[in-house]
Amino acid sequence: MTRAGFSRSRTELVCEDVPLSAIAAAVGTPLYVYSGATIRARYRALDEAFDGYPHRLHYALKANSTFALVQLLRQLGSAVDANSIWEVDVAQRAGFPPADMVFTGVGKSMQELAQAVPLGLRAINVESPGELERIETIAARLDRVARVAIRVNPDIDAGSHPHISTGLKINKFGVPADVARELMASIGSRPHLKLVAIHVHVGSQITSLAPLRGAAAFLAELAAELDARGLSLEYLDLGGGLGISYDGSDVVSPREYVAALVDEVRSTRLPIVIEPGRSIVGPAGVLVGTVIDIKRRAENSDFAVLDAGMTELMRPALYGAFHRIEPVKAATGVPRHYEMVGPVCETTDVVGRDRMLPTLAVGDLVAIHDVGAYGAAMASNYNRRPLPAEVLVDDGQWRIIKRRQTVDDQLALER
Ligand SMILES: Cc1ncc(COP(=O)(O)O)c(C=O)c1O
Numbered sequence: 001m002t003r004a005g006f007s008r009s010r011t012e013l014v015c016e017d018v019p020l021s022a023i024a025a026a027v028g029t030p031l032y033v034y035s036g037a038t039i040r041a042r043y044r045a046l047d048e049a050f051d052g053y054p055h056r057l058h059y060a061l062k063a064n065s066t067f068a069l070v071q072l073l074r075q076l077g078s079a080v081d082a083n084s085i086w087e088v089d090v091a092q093r094a095g096f097p098p099a100d101m102v103f104t105g106v107g108k109s110m111q112e113l114a115q116a117v118p119l120g121l122r123a124i125n126v127e128s129p130g131e132l133e134r135i136e137t138i139a140a141r142l143d144r145v146a147r148v149a150i151r152v153n154p155d156i157d158a159g160s161h162p163h164i165s166t167g168l169k170i171n172k173f174g175v176p177a178d179v180a181r182e183l184m185a186s187i188g189s190r191p192h193l194k195l196v197a198i199h200v201h202v203g204s205q206i207t208s209l210a211p212l213r214g215a216a217a218f219l220a221e222l223a224a225e226l227d228a229r230g231l232s233l234e235y236l237d238l239g240g241g242l243g244i245s246y247d248g249s250d251v252v253s254p255r256e257y258v259a260a261l262v263d264e265v266r267s268t269r270l271p272i273v274i275e276p277g278r279s280i281v282g283p284a285g286v287l288v289g290t291v292i293d294i295k296r297r298a299e300n301s302d303f304a305v306l307d308a309g310m311t312e313l314m315r316p317a318l319y320g321a322f323h324r325i326e327p328v329k330a331a332t333g334v335p336r337h338y339e340m341v342g343p344v345c346e347t348t349d350v351v352g353r354d355r356m357l358p359t360l361a362v363g364d365l366v367a368i369h370d371v372g373a374y375g376a377a378m379a380s381n382y383n384r385r386p387l388p389a390e391v392l393v394d395d396g397q398w399r400i401i402k403r404r405q406t407v408d409d410q411l412a413l414e415r
Pocket residue numbers: 060062063081104105201203204205239240241242275276277278279373
């Protein structure tokens with residue numbers, strides 16, 4: 001039987017039994033490789049954890065919106081969370097009906113809203129009184145009713161990296177509870193708006209239950225308050241944020257996470273929407289790079305320069321994020337300290353600090369793990385580096401789902 005995800009054969013790292021070196025030989029590096037089986041398993045684990053409680057998973061496209069993966073998630077029955085009108089567009093092209101989309105995002109331009117309102121999305125998740133007014137103006141002009149959810153900032157510390165925490169009142173996201181109450185009360189007399197939900201999202205890569213539970217409890221309380229005032233909602237949107245284990249340490253399981261959410265909101269009897277991104281696709285991807293140079297760094301450590309760096313995977317440079325790195329081929333060399341760096345002209349272009357790895361040589365392949373989320377999606381053309389190729393392994397077969405960009409592709413936009 002094919003093994004799901006990434007594992008080691010006798011000789012090397014494989015994805016669902018396909019050797020990564022074979023894919024790299026055919027496609028070149030740097031290269032993202034995704035496991036379809038891992039995406040399916042992780043989607044289902046979250047979905048099934050609800051145990052019959054009414055819910056919908058709106059996959060957060062921002063984590064990775066490579067088209068074939070978006071289509072795979074649609075086949076699994078997912079709905080989506082789009083963070084820009086362009087993600088809405090991609091989701092539509094992948095076959096998602098507007099009623100299966102929530103449109104989130106801290107700053108939606110007038111142009112984005114003008115395109116979104118006529119679509120009849122499941123909800124536009126509103127971030128400010130001004131945005132609500134702009135949606136209302138557009139809906140009135142079109143003589144439509146816009147379905148809206150209010151994103152509330154619960155002032156909860158997610159305990160994750162400050163750059164990916166969103167639920168403190170000092171963060172730019174959502175409106176405080178008192179403003180949310182005013183907005184919700186006002187919607188009753190605004191005929192072009194329909195309040196369908198309230199929304200929280202307190203951060204990403206959250207590895208303890210307390211902030212997730214706290215945010216759900218906060219929303220449930222607010223919903224109960226609204227209910228007492230005769231304002232009924234269709235569902236509660238509890239956002240995304242469930243963390244994954246990048247370093248092997250324990251994290252909250254999908255079951256524990258969902259049980260906590262359901263526990264907190266059950267009394268409202270409202271269906272739950274969640275917007276998971278990282279927890280579904282994060283562990284489903286590796287970035288394969290080639291060692292292109294080795295240089296002495298200190299007495300007992302070397303630089304291993306890879307052809308994959310911050311342009312392919314920005315998380316280490318952006319947040320100091322940790323990703324496990326290992327040679328693709330079974331290695332026998334004596335372990336050494338390596339600073340695993342990218343080829344980009346920036347000192348911060350380090351993908352792994354001070355790693356103990358079997359002796360590496362130019363030409364060796366290495367795999368950087370757990371990059372399925374916020375990896376390819378954040379890649380850039382800095383130094384005119386082409387966006388990397390992406391491959392999906394599914395049912396024991398692999399196929400290119402995004403070809404490597406060329407300079408022609410880049411220059412096609414330029415005059
Ligand atoms: C509003 C919203 N929903 C969902 C997500 C997805 O979060 P995650 O990938 O941590 O599940 C994000 C990302 O931060 C977000 O901003």
